[in-house]
Amino acid sequence: MIIVGITGFLLRGGFNRGIDFLGGSLLEVEFEKEVNVSEVREVMNELGYSSAIVQMVKTDLVQTESNRFIIRIKAKELGEPISTEEKEQILGLLDERIGVVGQPLQDRTVDPGFSRVLINNALMAIGISIAGILIYVWIRFEFRFGAAAILALIHDVLVTLGIYAILNREINTSTIAAILTIIGYSLNDTIVVFDRIRENTPLTGRLGYGRVVNDSVNITLSRSINTSITTLFPVVLLLILGTSALKDFALALTIGIISGTYSSIFFASPILVAWNNRFPKYKK
Amino acid sequence: MRNKKVHITIIVIFIIIVGVSLYYILTEPINLGLDLKGGTQIILKPIQSSEEEEIPESKLDRTIETIMERIDRLGVSEPLVTKDYHNNIVIQLPGVEDPDTAKEIIGKTAELEFRLVMGTFISISKQKWEFIKFDYKKGQLLIDPDSEKVLLVDDINAMTAGETFSIVGELITEPDTQEMLLVEYEEGSQEEDGQDNDTEENPEADTGIETDKVIGKIIYNQETRELQLVDYQTGDVSGEVLVDSRTGAATMVEKVFLTGDDLARAVAGYDNYGAIRVALSFKGEGVEKFAEITSENIGRNLAIVLDEEIESAPYIKVPIEDGEAEITGIDSIEEAKNIEIVLQTGALPITLKLEESSTVGPTLGRDSLNKGLYAGIAGLILIIAFMISYYRGLGLVSTISLMIYIILFWGVIAGIGAALTLPGIAGIILTIGMAVDANVIIFERIKEEIIKEKSPRVAVGDGFRNAMRTIIDSNVTTLITAAALYRFGNGPIRGFAVTLSLGVVISMLVSLLFTRSLLFLMAGVPRIATPGFMGVRTRRSE
Numbered sequence: 001m002i003i004v005g006i007t008g009f010l011l012r013g014g015f016n017r018g019i020d021f022l023g024g025s026l027l028e029v030e031f032e033k034e035v036n037v038s039e040v041r042e043v044m045n046e047l048g049y050s051s052a053i054v055q056m057v058k059t060d061l062v063q064t065e066s067n068r069f070i071i072r073i074k075a076k077e078l079g080e081p082i083s084t085e086e087k088e089q090i091l092g093l094l095d096e097r098i099g100v101v102g103q104p105l106q107d108r109t110v111d112p113g114f115s116r117v118l119i120n121n122a123l124m125a126i127g128i129s130i131a132g133i134l135i136y137v138w139i140r141f142e143f144r145f146g147a148a149a150i151l152a153l154i155h156d157v158l159v160t161l162g163i164y165a166i167l168n169r170e171i172n173t174s175t176i177a178a179i180l181t182i183i184g185y186s187l188n189d190t191i192v193v194f195d196r197i198r199e200n201t202p203l204t205g206r207l208g209y210g211r212v213v214n215d216s217v218n219i220t221l222s223r224s225i226n227t228s229i230t231t232l233f234p235v236v237l238l239l240i241l242g243t244s245a246l247k248d249f250a251l252a253l254t255i256g257i258i259s260g261t262y263s264s265i266f267f268a269s270p271i272l273v274a275w276n277n278r279f280p281k282y283k284k
Numbered sequence: 285m286r287n288k289k290v291h292i293t294i295i296v297i298f299i300i301i302v303g304v305s306l307y308y309i310l311t312e313p314i315n316l317g318l319d320l321k322g323g324t325q326i327i328l329k330p331i332q333s334s335e336e337e338e339i340p341e342s343k344l345d346r347t348i349e350t351i352m353e354r355i356d357r358l359g360v361s362e363p364l365v366t367k368d369y370h371n372n373i374v375i376q377l378p379g380v381e382d383p384d385t386a387k388e389i390i391g392k393t394a395e396l397e398f399r400l401v402m403g404t405f406i407s408i409s410k411q412k413w414e415f416i417k418f419d420y421k422k423g424q425l426l427i428d429p430d431s432e433k434v435l436l437v438d439d440i441n442a443m444t445a446g447e448t449f450s451i452v453g454e455l456i457t458e459p460d461t462q463e464m465l466l467v468e469y470e471e472g473s474q475e476e477d478g479q480d481n482d483t484e485e486n487p488e489a490d491t492g493i494e495t496d497k498v499i500g501k502i503i504y505n506q507e508t509r510e511l512q513l514v515d516y517q518t519g520d521v522s523g524e525v526l527v528d529s530r531t532g533a534a535t536m537v538e539k540v541f542l543t544g545d546d547l548a549r550a551v552a553g554y555d556n557y558g559a560i561r562v563a564l565s566f567k568g569e570g571v572e573k574f575a576e577i578t579s580e581n582i583g584r585n586l587a588i589v590l591d592e593e594i595e596s597a598p599y600i601k602v603p604i605e606d607g608e609a610e611i612t613g614i615d616s617i618e619e620a621k622n623i624e625i626v627l628q629t630g631a632l633p634i635t636l637k638l639e640e641s642s643t644v645g646p647t648l649g650r651d652s653l654n655k656g657l658y659a660g661i662a663g664l665i666l667i668i669a670f671m672i673s674y675y676r677g678l679g680l681v682s683t684i685s686l687m688i689y690i691i692l693f694w695g696v697i698a699g700i701g702a703a704l705t706l707p708g709i710a711g712i713i714l715t716i717g718m719a720v721d722a723n724v725i726i727f728e729r730i731k732e733e734i735i736k737e738k739s740p741r742v743a744v745g746d747g748f749r750n751a752m753r754t755i756i757d758s759n760v761t762t763l764i765t766a767a768a769l770y771r772f773g774n775g776p777i778r779g780f781a782v783t784l785s786l787g788v789v790i791s792m793l794v795s796l797l798f799t800r801s802l803l804f805l806m807a808g809v810p811r812i813a814t815p816g817f818m819g820v821r822t823r824r825s826e
Contacts (some may be wrong), residue, residue, distance in 0.1 A: 026649065084384045086690025107383065107643040112638035114327065121772040129768035133761050140757055149400060177707050177769060177777045179783070181714060184765035188718070189756040192725065195754040223728040230670060230724065231717025238713055241659045243652045245319070249710045 018172035021119055023075035023112025025082045025168060027090070028057070032099035036066040042132045043097050049073055049131065057244060068105070089161060122176040124156075129180060139260055140193060143274050149190045152260075152268035156186040159259045160252055174249045182256030185231075190264040196220050197272065209276045213269050222263070228261040288808065291637060291801035298798045302688055305695020312698040317705030317779050320653045322646030323378035324432070328391050328636040330371060331757075336437035339371060343633045350388055357740040358386055367594045369771075383643045394626035396544030398609075399537040400577070401585040401597050402513075402523055403452040404440040406533075414534035418525055423504035423511050425455075425534055427449065436466065436536060440528075441599070453499055464502040466513060466536075514562060526587070528594040530613050535594055537587050538683060543575050546570025548607075552620035552626035555610065562611040562623045564588075571607030579603030581609070590623070603692075648760050655710035663713060664690075667720055675727050680807070682723035685799045689719045695792050705779030717789025718762070723797035725809075726751040730803075740807040748800050755795065760787050 002183035005104055019026050037054050044052045057068035071090075075081045082090070087107075093247060110118075128148060172233035181243050204212050235257065239250035291396065318325050330339050330347070348365050355363045364376040380386050405416040409431040414727055416434065417426045427434060435454035442449040451469045458465055499515045506605045513523035513536060528535045546565035566574050578586070578600050585597040588611050594775070596613045596620030668686070672679035693712070697704060704800055740747065765816045771782035 002466075007302060030647075041445055049331065071395065084388075087384075089417075103645055104643070105645040107646040108641070109638070110640045111638065113328070117639075125768040125772035128771070129765040132764040136760060136764060137479065173773075173777055174707060177780050178710075180765050180769050181780075184762035184784075185499060185714075185718075187761040188721070189760045189763075191761060192754050195757060199750070217733070223724050226670075226674065226724045226728075227717075227721040230667045230720040231714065232668070233666040234713040236714055237659040237666075238710065239664045241662070242655050243648070245706055246656055246659075246710060253710070253714065 011241075014273060017066065017201055018175075019072055019074060019108065019110050019115070020172040021115050023081060023110050024085065024117040025075075025103050025110075026105035026108040027071045027072045027073075027087070029069055029071070029091070029094060029104050030101040031067045031069070033093075034067045035098055036065045038069070039098065040069050041092070043093050044090070047093060049090070070106070075112045077111075081111060107109050118173060119218075122173070125176070125180060126183070129183055133183070136189070137187075137194075138202050141198060144272065145194050145198075148268045148271040148275065149187055149194065149273055152190050152263040153183050153186045155263045155267055156182055156256055156259045159263075160255045164252070165256050169251065170247070172248065174245060175252050178249050178252030178256065181253060182260060184254075185257060186260030186263060189227070189260050190268045192223060193217055193269060194265070194272075196237040210273050213273050217265055217269050224261050224265060228257055231257055288805065291804045295803040295805070298688060298794075299601070302691050302695075305699070308695045309691070312701070314694075314698055315701050316629045316649075316653070317547075317703040317708065318376055318378060318649075319644050319706040320649045320704060321378055321651040322639065322644050324377040324380050324383040324386060324643040326638065327368075327640040328375070328386055328640045331635040331637055339634060344371060344373075345638070347632050347634050349436060349547050350629050350632050351375065354390055354625055355386075357625045357629065357660075360386070360435050364486050366472045373636065379646065380643075382642070384617075384820075387638065387641055389622050391638055393632050394544070395542045395591055395631045396547065396627060396631070397498065397589040398542040398574075399524075399540055399576075399587045399589055400581055401438070401587045402536040402538055403436035403438045404434055404528070404531075404533050404535045405442075405455065405525075406437055406440075407437060416530055417532055418511070419532035420509075420527065423471045423509060424700060426516060435469075435531070439599070440533065441536075441585075441597075455502070464517070466499045466502060467497055468497045469560050486673070506743065517715050520660075526592055526594050527587060528597065530596070535569050535587070535597075537589070537594070539619045540589075542570055542573050544564070544627060545630075546573070546772040547627060547630075550624050552617065554617075554704070555612070557583055559612060559619050560614045560617055562614065562620050562627065564609045564611065564627070566609075568605035571605075574609070575603055575605045576606050591629075595623075652706050653709070656706070656713070660709070660713050660716070667716070671720065671723070677806075678723075678727045678730070678803075681721065681799060681802055682727070685723060685794050685800070686716070686719060688798060689791050689794045690716070692794065694785055694788065696786055702782050702786070703779055704783070707777055708783040709779045709781035711783035712787065715784060715791060718759075718788065719791035719794065722755045722759075722791055723771040725754055726795065726799065726803075740810075741804070744800075744803045748803075752796060755792065759792050 020178055037056050040176070041052075041054045044054060051074070051225040053074075054070070056063075056066045057070060058066060062065075064206040075143050085112070091100060091104065129229060130153070133153075134146045134150055160179060163172075164175065193216060196219055197213055200212045200216050201209075232254065235250050235253045238246055242250055258264055307811065330344065334337060344367065348367070352363070352365055353363070355375070355377065358380075360377045360380055362378055364374075366374050368374050371525070375390060377383070377386060405425065406413045407416050407428055410430060413435075416430075419426055425434075435451050436453040436455065437443055437449050438452045439447075439449040446582050451468050453469050456465050456467055462675070484745050498516045502511060502525065503512050503514055511525040512521045513525070514521050523536050523538050526537055527532050527533070546566050546569060547564060548570075549563075549565045550612045551563045553561065553563060582602065585599055586609075587597045588609065589595065590611075595611045598610075598612070614623065664686070668679075670673045671682050675682065693715070698704075726747060729751040730743050733743035733746045734740070736743075766781045766785040766788065769784070772777055773781055
């Protein structure tokens with residue numbers, strides 16, 4: 001899975017970083033009639049924004065025309081976000097050619113300097129939560145549990161990011177929040193399994209550590225699956241029904257929940273066994 | 285039995301809390317975030333001037349006060365102005381009609397200065413003259429390389445209108461040092477006629493410059509980012525180059541003699557001739573100073589400078605004793621109103637830079653809210669259906685717990701007035717899943733104990749004891765993540781962190797106290813506490 005993710009990352013030449021991370025402007029406009037992407041792009045090209053990303057807001061999967069569009073102009077190409085006048089110019093021409101309804105539905109501008117602050121904050125939040133969790137699990141369990149748990153959640157984060165790279169979905173602050181949630185959630189799953197392993201560890205002498213881990217995973221299996229299913233219900237519904245921003249969030253959560261369940265069973269637990277076999281503390 | 289009493293008390297307490305929550309839900313409207321109700325969020329970063337290590341707290345607070353006052357005058361209801369931990373100023377304006385104007389007014393420094401005009405720079409080439417532009421960012425005068433001469437003329441209005449004006453000085457580049465020197469113009473060559481633009485024959489600029497004629501040299505001050513006129517010998521600053529907003533021309537002005545601090549009032553309106561203006565009146569010392577300067581400098585122009593740009597530069601005809609002045613040459617009455625707002629509220633003590641602005645229209649916000657709630661309710665129904673079909677009677681118990689959890693959660697959000705944001709909705713949906721998780725962990729444990737042929741009451745007791753540790757451990761890790769998000773997140777992400785941590789804590793309380801007591805009481809009733817009720821098939825194949 002990680003390999004798939006990394007391959008996707010390499011194929012796409014990196015992530016599709018949103019304006020939160022590059023700086024730039026985002027406009028969501030509603031038109032008087034339904035048009036297709038190329039009609040909007042034509043207007044943008046005419047004004048010299050050939051690098052602008054024009055995205056159609058769909059209400060179902062098959063439609064090819066819509067009256068709602070999201071236009072992203074990244075500051076990367078221009079050095080700084082578009083000014084108020086340039087924005088007026090874009091909206092003016094769109095109105096002239098297609099016809100815009102009222103004020104933009106969404107209008108966002110991020111300074112490239114500020115986006116660096118956002119990235120730092122995101123990295124800081126991820127780093128601190130990982131460190132906090134490692135310490136907590138270390139105190140409550142043992143260091144190797146903490147390490148295995150962290151490896152499992154790194155796996156989950158990589159898988160989610162990889163799938164984002166493959167789908168060429170935009171990474172923005174919502175995605176980062178979702179990834180942090182996945183970190184918490186994945187840990188949740190892993191800990192339930194580890195808890196049972198800890199409880200059954202006294203049986204190691206009789207059964208062997210691998211067996212203990214295996215039994216623990218089996219016992220908690222129905223719980224793991226049930227929990228994932230119940231959490232996935234609303235999240236998947238959000239993915240289907242939600243607005244674009246909610247969908248972004250829900251996609252990351254969906255991937256993370258599935259990956260989190262899978263990783264605590266097939267990834268974190270084997271690591272624990274392997275670790276144990278290398279440092280045979282429990283083999284009597 | 286004492287235990288039973290404890291459990292009944294816990295349940296009664298929960299019923300009371302549910303009642304209180306319902307009261308809050310019904311009386312307090314949920315505080316929606318800007319991304320759900322529509323509105324504009326602006327993040328402004330203070331620009332540090334190089335002398336200060338750090339921006340003092342008091343300056344930042346005064347800036348926020350001024351911004352609040354400006355927002356009040358814009359007529360925005362329920363604005364929210366806060367500092368984030370980078371000392372950025374975060375402004376939330378619900379439902380603003382014209383976010384671009386709001387942005388401009390709020391972030392404007394509005395430093396008002398009154399300075400005497402020394403003159404305007406023009407370049408002369410091939411019998412024609414033109415204004416010299418000034419690049420603020422680089423601190424450079426943009427002089428056409430073809431220009432033969434750069435002159436400073438005292439009354440550009442008169443010159444354009446073809447009336448009498450004087451040439452005050454000439455800008456010369458020192459051949460040796462490449463310094464730009466402003467030298468006094470030779471006597472006798474003044475009083476030119478503006479209509480024929482050719483200048484009188486002057487002897488070619490001397491190669492050696494007579495230092496007694498040098499008014500000063502022009503130097504770009506890196507620290508203050510000003511192009512200054514400094515004394516040739518002492519280095520004292522005697523003037524500064526500014527841009528005239530009406531012509532775009534580089535203009536030399538003297539030192540500031542009066543600032544916006546001495547202003548009593550600014551009112552936008554029309555003058556007697558119907559021209560748009562902002563009338564200014566000074567207070568106290570300002571009136572005296574203004575009278576003194578105007579009486580001493582009759583015949584000169586007075587520059588009214590707003591944020592380093594000359595707004596207008598009226599000609600002083602008579603001494604102004606009453607402390608009244610006006611800014612003219614404004615394009616629209618809206619612009620005049622905006623100037624009125626920024627001048628009335630006073631200058632910001634700090635210069636601010638726009639870092640991020642985000643506007644969500646009310647329709648999009650409502651759409652997100654509805655769709656989020658819709659997904660939440662549909663998800664809830666699916667969860668309940670799943671839980672009842674899988675865990676039978678226990679599923680019913682978890683449904684009750686889940687309902688109580690949702691009521692408590694909603695009640696707390698309404699009660700503390702936390703803002704519900706878009707990521708917040710996602711957080712709620714996630715915590716619903718996690719609240720069920722606690723139940724699943726407990727039920728699985730109880731089922732295990734039942735399978736071990738324990739009595740229902742013992743099974744519930746043992747099952748809980750085992751599940752408790754797991755639930756606490758797994759929820760604490762989520763809380764750690766939520767805390768990190770809260771600390772480093774901004775706006776909506778913070779909303780998510782708040783809902784996530786509230787959800788985790790409340791769901792833990794509900795499952796560890798309420799669900800537990802309910803199950804204990806039920807386990808005491810033999811007709812209810814059958815293995816079938818616990819979701820264990822009576823005819824097991826194991």
